Amino acid sequence: MPSDSILRLVWIYPDLLSTYGDQGNVLVLEQRAQRRGIPVETYHVRSADPVPEGGDIYLIGGGEDRPQILAAERLRRDGGLHRAVARGACLLAVCAGYQIMGTTFGGEEGQPVDGLGLFDISSGRGTARAVGELVGEADSGLGIPTLTGFENHMGVTRLGPGVRPLATTTVGTGNGNGTEGCHVGKMIGTYLHGPALARNPGLADLLLTWAVGFQLPPLDDTWFEQLRQERLGAVLSR
Numbered sequence: 275m276p277s278d279s280i281l282r283l284v285w286i287y288p289d290l291l292s293t294y295g296d297q298g299n300v301l302v303l304e305q306r307a308q309r310r311g312i313p314v315e316t317y318h319v320r321s322a323d324p325v326p327e328g329g330d331i332y333l334i335g336g337g338e339d340r341p342q343i344l345a346a347e348r349l350r351r352d353g354g355l356h357r358a359v360a361r362g363a364c365l366l367a368v369c370a371g372y373q374i375m376g377t378t379f380g381g382e383e384g385q386p387v388d389g390l391g392l393f394d395i396s397s398g399r400g401t402a403r404a405v406g407e408l409v410g411e412a413d414s415g416l417g418i419p420t421l422t423g424f425e426n427h428m429g430v431t432r433l434g435p436g437v438r439p440l441a442t443t444t445v446g447t448g449n450g451n452g453t454e455g456c457h458v459g460k461m462i463g464t465y466l467h468g469p470a471l472a473r474n475p476g477l478a479d480l481l482l483t484w485a486v487g488f489q490l491p492p493l494d495d496t497w498f499e500q501l502r503q504e505r506l507g508a509v510l511s512r
């Protein structure tokens with residue numbers, strides 16, 4: 275992205291998938307780009323509308339089982355997200371949105387539902403709900419600090435060779451095998467709600483750097499760091 279052009283954020287299906295403050299991820303990206311003088315335009319794409327193909331970063335949140343199934347059907351039919359990703363767009367997919375990006379995920383009765391096949395993952399339904407704080411050491415290649423957040427899901431996610439785990443969990447369940455989330459190319463999937471980017475500004479800057487294609491100047495992250503330390507302290511002292 276040339277430095278004088280606009281960063282386009284696309285928030286997919288706020289009417290179906292936006293629980294636990296996932297929309298905060300959009301606000302964090304907007305704010306961190308604007309604080310560096312990068313102009314931003316944000317598109318909220320409701321599920322009745324086509325997904326535009328010209329975005330730089332696409333975001334999709336978590337949600338309950340039925341809206342999740344509906345969102346998967348509509349995104350498969352629409353094809354806009356597939357075309358955007360094929361063009362090299364960035365993606366942050368959270369929880370239900372993360373599961374949808376795989377080949378299959380578990381519906382409300384555990385039945386397999388077709389996903390979008392953008393991530394080499396498949397999710398089933400576990401026996402117990404994973405609810406609570408999650409802490410993980412990010413994949414070393416990403417160069418970002420310890421990830422923290424909140425999870426609430428039934429999913430057990432298997433990763434294929436086409437993706438790498440986003441993190442190794444030290445607290446919480448994540449994918450269910452000691453890892454959390456996944457990443458491939460400029461795309462990230464995670465079970466972290468929260469909103470994840472308010473608690474992990476390093477993850478926000480990773481997405482922004484991928485999208486703009488140049489190194490971003492650091493920001494004063496005193497408040498973000500205070501929130502991180504508060505949450506990490508609360509979780510690790512339990």
Ligand code: GLN
Nearest residue numbers: 336337369370427428429
């Ligand atoms: N419905 C999915 C599950 O329970 C996703 C939940 C969520 O997005 N929080 O696994």
